[in-house]
Amino acid sequence: MTAAAPEPKVNMGQPVPRYDAAAKVTGRATYASDMPLDNPAFAFLVTSAIAKGRIDGFDLDDAKRVRGVIDIVTHENAPKLKESKLFSNGGYAGTTIQPLKSADIAHDGQIIAVVVAESYEAAREAANRVKVSYTATAPSATFDSPGTTTAAAKGQSAQFKEDPEVGDFAKAFDTAEVKLTASYETPTQHHNPMELFSTSCVWMGDNLVIYEGSQFVYGLKNGVAEQLGIDADKVRVVNPYVGGGFGSRGSMTPRTAIIAGIAKRLNRPIKLVPTRDQGFTITTHRAETRHEIKLGASRDGKLLALRHEGAEVSSRPDAYCVGGTKTTARLYACPNVASLVSIVRADRNTPGFMRSPPEVPYLFALESAMDELAVKLNMDPVELRRINDTTNEPIGGKPYSSRSLMACFDEAAKAFGWAQRSPQPKSMSDGEWLIGYGCAATCYPTQMAPSAARVRLQRDGRTRVEIAGHEIGTGAYTVIAQTATERLGVPLEKVAVFMGDSDLPPAPVAGGSNSTASTCSAVMMVCDQIRQRLFKAVMPDSLTDKAKETVGISQAPATQAAKSDRPLDIEKAFNALGVGVVEEYGEWKPEGAPLDSFKAMHSGQVRIVGGHAMKDQIAYAFGAEFVEVRINRFTHEIRCPRLVGAFAGGRIMNPRTARSQLMGGLIWGMSSALLEATEIDERNARYVNDNLADYLVPVNADVPGVEVIMLSEQDDHINPAGVKGLGELANVGTNAAICNAIHHATGQRIRKLPVRLENIEV
Amino acid sequence: MRPFSYQRATDPAVAVQALSAAAAANDALTKAAAQPLAGGTTLIDLMKLDVMRPTAIVDINPLADGxxxxxxxxxxxxxxxxxxxxxxxxxxxxxxxxxxxxxxxxxxxxxxxxxxxxxxxxxMQRTRCSYFRDVSYENCNKRNPGSGCAAMDGVNRMHAVLGASDQCIATYPGDxxxxxxxxxxxxxxxxxxxxxxxxxxxxxxxxxxxxxxxxxxxxxxxxxxxxxxGRWPRSVYLKARDRQSYEFALSSAAVALDVREGTVRDARIALGGVATVPWRAREAEAVLKGQKFDDGLAQRVADAAFADARGRRHNSFKIALGKRVVARALQQAVTMEI
Missing domain, CATH: 3.30.465.10 (Uridine Diphospho-n-acetylenolpyruvylglucosamine Reductase; domain 3)
Incomplete structure (x- = not known):
């Protein structure tokens, strides 16, 4: 075992290497834009240079003269498309702003023309020669810009139904011995996955194949079909590998149906590869947020009152919000809680999911405030969390299905050397570097969604698993193959997994960290159907019921079923059945899933359940993160030499891929705290640093020490796989941990991200 | 990117001839129809962005032998x-x-x-000003002379506090x-x-x-x-930046000293990340020369280096930062073992 392949603890699978490792490191993994096309034409987008106004006209003469140009599509001649509603309103779209529909401009970088040419270079050159005349009006850029409107999220957002509250906050806060009121701010951020937002569309008669990196092939398939007004069965989305998503590929963007429509009209495959800067405006982003936290506590640190107000920026037409108060209102024992989420409308494109959408901004606020409270109480911040740890969430009183928060704090504190921290701010240094230690809690809801799978077992043990899941870099192929191996008792190298294709049995969106829990539960169930058939074939009738019970086709947790498993002689079973192949298809849904779950699953609609919204319990994964920051006395440069996180996520399917996920999360958390922000020119509501040279993400030298500790945790109440999902767990607490460490290093409390050297005063 | 011809220059005369031939007499060098290609790390980017539109590329890599x-x-x-x-x-x-x-x-x-x-x-690398590098912004006096400067009152954290004019505040980006x-x-x-x-x-x-x-x-x-x-063994380059590697300077200082028995005999100071051109801080050098070095002197030198600096909305911090970088670079140079 190595650092990359940690020794499995109790309730962890084997750290087998990635199923797709060799294909990826040798460049043989085919991403959407790698798919060979027969005689494609190439599309290049023209995007708006204003954020609000109208297009008066185009001068296309110069562009049309470029050799190889086939067509230039604008709102005047674009294919007519039907509207799709927002994903949260029963549709598929991440935005209801549909470009090329009229001369109106609703945000910076909106698609206003598509140039199609015989080569990418010709299309790009012609796009550069398109001249546009606009009538611009003054846009509202963000918070505090003139012309924005603000209203409570509740009542306008389908995603946000209730501001959680309990008890009497006002009274409790008023009388609390120790009080804190503080405001926090987080910036706009963009996902910037490595793979650009490419789309290729190929028509074969009335059938459309779309090659596009997507986190939800069923959603995209149904959404594009709806926009084109065709039967969804005629649309297929293919993407065996996705070059990162982080939420940006979760809902449909307008580009896909546009490209499909043009391909149909030109009767030719079309390949679109937008640029990095276009990716900033043709998809979604994490909206900027503001928070006010009020905490009231007793002298001994017991929380008595908590109020969290959040505000988020969205577009004019769409009431998108993440509303993280659903988590922050429930994280600690506190009898009096109030909250309010508001949405601020500006002339921007609609924001969307970005890794841990609610928790990243809202826990930054709460976990910073907890640290501030600990300072006020002169208390170790770890102890403040311990005092307020709880087995039941305070709003509805439901029990946490399992909660290892303090175990994570203790493990991480030990590994980090928290005991060596001298609590006084500005008390630790090393030469020209001030040193600060900080910590924060992290958590993410455990979520599941309905999923189907098909599994085929051959006599020689070769196994084929088919599921329209998504390999977004997380290790999905690997853990699904491991699941089949474990359930069917076949060697890993005999298992082939097929994903990323909407012709396969439906799987949920790869979002909300639900993939492993959902897809592995479905694959387990279908493998058990196979086992049951085989058992039936070899067991006397009288034992069939018993056999059925032992293979656990119900929702019995994996570990329990495994315990009572008996070895199965596949050869004998196949002989008895008299067949060469056994194939099973099945549809799994989590407890509490709505009645229309399976119907919705096939039509690409999300039915995620879990987190705080479960009937008799609340399910979250937890962790604790400790960081060391160093601040240069002279340059005020902020560096983060050590990040240590301990996490508990139920069953860990594969400690290797899980560690990699968590490590990536910690690094991103650091990046979010210190580097990442999309700069907005407030005069014109445009993004300025829309490239990877100016939108900074960490390089190797920024993360010399990252340590991931995975705790053994068993939770039999969440899903058959016993999995909590940890893709979005690790990048949540880091923002606060770093600001808390900066306070320890400098005595200075920074409440606005990202923290840059000019914010440090020492 | 627009179509261009490509020629490999096998000796300097060929390169010079090819570059001169395509040039109109009044062209600014950056607008010249023919551009030399060496490593290509700036030129190719700017061509892709449609900021530079040469019609001829003269590859001078074959001249590397000499x-x-x-x-x-x-x-x-x-x-x-x-x-x-x-x-x-x-x-x-x-x-x-x-x-x-x-x-x-x-x-x-x-x-x-x-x-x-x-x-x-x-x-010769060109500025990283975001407005310069994005042709969708019309206002850039560097790209479109007379069109104005979008950075002046825009997002200008990375921009210059020294050597700027009311036409342009773009930072010279190199080290x-x-x-x-x-x-x-x-x-x-x-x-x-x-x-x-x-x-x-x-x-x-x-x-x-x-x-x-x-x-x-x-x-x-x-x-x-x-x-x-000459040789300059007592010299340092100190660079402050947002991340640990692969990033332009927010402020940097190149310092070379000749110190004997605690007295600064000769001093050279140049500033990066803060100015429109590679910036020699001669007034600061004058404060330093002939003096016994101590931290107070370092501070006075740093103040002199930024005496004429002028900040704007997002980049004013560079003045205080630049002074600390200069003072620190001087301390490092004085105390380094040679």
Missing amino acids: WSAIDPGNDGLRLGALAKMSDVAAHEEIQRHYPVIANSLKLAASAQLRNMATLGGNV FAQALVALDAMVEITGRSGTRNMPFSELHKAPGNTPDIETTLRPGELISAFSIS
Whole structure:
């Protein structure tokens, strides 16, 4: 075992290497834009240079003269498309702003023309020669810009139904011995996955194949079909590998149906590869947020009152919000809680999911405030969390299905050397570097969604698993193959997994960290159907019921079923059945899933359940993160030499891929705290640093020490796989941990991200 | 990117001829129809972005045989313009006798870029101003003379506080040039009438009323070498930036000193990340020269270096930062073991 392949603890699978490792490191993994096309034409987008106004006209003469140009599509001649509603309103779209529909401009970088040419270079050159005349009006850029409107999220957002509250906050806060009121701010951020937002569309008669990196092939398939007004069965989305998503590929963007429509009209495959800067405006982003936290506590640190107000920026037409108060209102024992989420409308494109959408901004606020409270109480911040740890969430009183928060704090504190921290701010240094230690809690809801799978077992043990899941870099192929191996008792190298294709049995969106829990539960169930058939074939009738019970086709947790498993002689079973192949298809849904779950699953609609919204319990994964920051006395440069996180996520399917996920999360958390922000020119509501040279993400030298500790945790109440999902767990607490460490290093409390050297005063 | 012709120049005369032939007499060098290609790390980017639209590319890499010498002698140093940044940074004698040069190169860009980029191309790299590099912004006096400056009242955290005009506040982005300007380097220029030498400090032009004219080079002229007299073992390059590697300076200082018995006999200070051109801080040097070094003096020198600095909405912090960087670089240079 190595650092990359940690020794499995109790309730962890084997750290087998990635199923797709060799294909990826040798460049043989085919991403959407790698798919060979027969005689494609190439599309290049023209995007708006204003954020609000109208297009008066185009001068296309110069562009049309470029050799190889086939067509230039604008709102005047674009294919007519039907509207799709927002994903949260029963549709598929991440935005209801549909470009090329009229001369109106609703945000910076909106698609206003598509140039199609015989080569990418010709299309790009012609796009550069398109001249546009606009009538611009003054846009509202963000918070505090003139012309924005603000209203409570509740009542306008389908995603946000209730501001959680309990008890009497006002009274409790008023009388609390120790009080804190503080405001926090987080910036706009963009996902910037490595793979650009490419789309290729190929028509074969009335059938459309779309090659596009997507986190939800069923959603995209149904959404594009709806926009084109065709039967969804005629649309297929293919993407065996996705070059990162982080939420940006979760809902449909307008580009896909546009490209499909043009391909149909030109009767030719079309390949679109937008640029990095276009990716900033043709998809979604994490909206900027503001928070006010009020905490009231007793002298001994017991929380008595908590109020969290959040505000988020969205577009004019769409009431998108993440509303993280659903988590922050429930994280600690506190009898009096109030909250309010508001949405601020500006002339921007609609924001969307970005890794841990609610928790990243809202826990930054709460976990910073907890640290501030600990300072006020002169208390170790770890102890403040311990005092307020709880087995039941305070709003509805439901029990946490399992909660290892303090175990994570203790493990991480030990590994980090928290005991060596001298609590006084500005008390630790090393030469020209001030040193600060900080910590924060992290958590993410455990979520599941309905999923189907098909599994085929051959006599020689070769196994084929088919599921329209998504390999977004997380290790999905690997853990699904491991699941089949474990359930069917076949060697890993005999298992082939097929994903990323909407012709396969439906799987949920790869979002909300639900993939492993959902897809592995479905694959387990279908493998058990196979086992049951085989058992039936070899067991006397009288034992069939018993056999059925032992293979656990119900929702019995994996570990329990495994315990009572008996070895199965596949050869004998196949002989008895008299067949060469056994194939099973099945549809799994989590407890509490709505009645229309399976119907919705096939039509690409999300039915995620879990987190705080479960009937008799609340399910979250937890962790604790400790960081060391160093601040240069002279340059005020902020560096983060050590990040240590301990996490508990139920069953860990594969400690290797899980560690990699968590490590990536910690690094991103650091990046979010210190580097990442999309700069907005407030005069014109445009993004300025829309490239990877100016939108900074960490390089190797920024993360010399990252340590991931995975705790053994068993939770039999969440899903058959016993999995909590940890893709979005690790990048949540880091923002606060770093600001808390900066306070320890400098005595200075920074409440606005990202923290840059000019914010440090020492 | 727009179509262009491509020619490999097999000797300097061919290169000069090819670059001159396509040039109109009044062209600013940056707008010249023919552009030389060395490492390509700036030019190709700007062509893709449609910021530069040359119709002819003259690949000067075949001249590397004669133009990539790294030649440290007892009396001074000669560096060929086509030497790779990484080769110079790794050269043992450069590290020993000119640490300011080795470090300015080592702290620039990424390993991959340093392997491609040449010294001549490096000093000619163009500003990273976001508004300059995005043609959808009409207002850029550097790109479209007379159109205004979007950065002046826009997002200007990375922009210059020294050497700016009311036409342009774009920062000169490089590192190596600060070392050259500090060490009074000469630059050798090869043109139609052979080679000429001029002080490196005369190569770059502050924006003034013509921010589109960035250097004194004329179309058809190529940088062929740099030379520095003497050795500067007591020299440092200090660079403050947002991340630990692969990032432009928010503020940097190239400092070279001659200190004997605590007294500064000679001092060279140049500033990066804060100015529109590689910035020699002569007033600051004057404060330092002939004095006994202490922290108070370092502070006065730093204040002098930024006496004329002018901040705008997002970049004012660079003045205080720049002063601390200068003071710290001086302390490092004074205390370094040589």
